[in-house]
Amino acid sequence: MSSLRERQKEERREAILDAAVALFDQLGYSATTVEQIAARAGVSAPTVFNYFGSKQDILYALAVRADTLALDEAIEELPAMDSMVDAMCHLNSMIVKRELEALPVTVWREICSPYGNVSEGYQAVNQRLMQGTAQQLRQAQQRGRISSQYDPLFIAEFLNDYCTLMFAKLVHEDSPDLSAHDQRVRQAFELIFNGLHP
Structure with a gap:
């Protein structure tokens, strides 16, 4: 019985997230209400608050889901x-792809300034990404792929x-160009990692 209840809870949570994405896309994040x-x-507002403390928490759950999936893949x-x-x-590339699948570009425009600033709550999502990246960099150091003199967490934060x-610049383009974005990122990473090579 508990597995059925857990499955129903997860289905309700996903229904809330799906509804939020559709409304954020249709009305914009700011104009959408709980x-x-x-x-x-198909639930009550108190039910939404039971699953997510606020509309902002729904947004973060969508971003965390996208980033976790990208990181795992x-x-x-x-x-x-x-x-x-x-x-x-x-x-x-995986993170950008999953984030753009999770939320429409219009929503990302609302929550990311063109200067790269993100809301305070979304910084927690970024922190999870940095920790995952730092772990990968630590493993690269152990395999001798990058110099051990650099702090993996600092590199992850910088990246x-x-x-x-x-x-933020990508989502503020009139027609976001993923190919050009990937090329710019590659150029920067080549500069960084050529300098970090042991």
């Missing part, structure tokens, strides 16, 4: 990559700041 999300998901493939540039470019800025 009551509208609840009505579209990329981490499986990273050890097989000979080049750290290829590995980090692949990770960034995250750069990628956040580039993502």
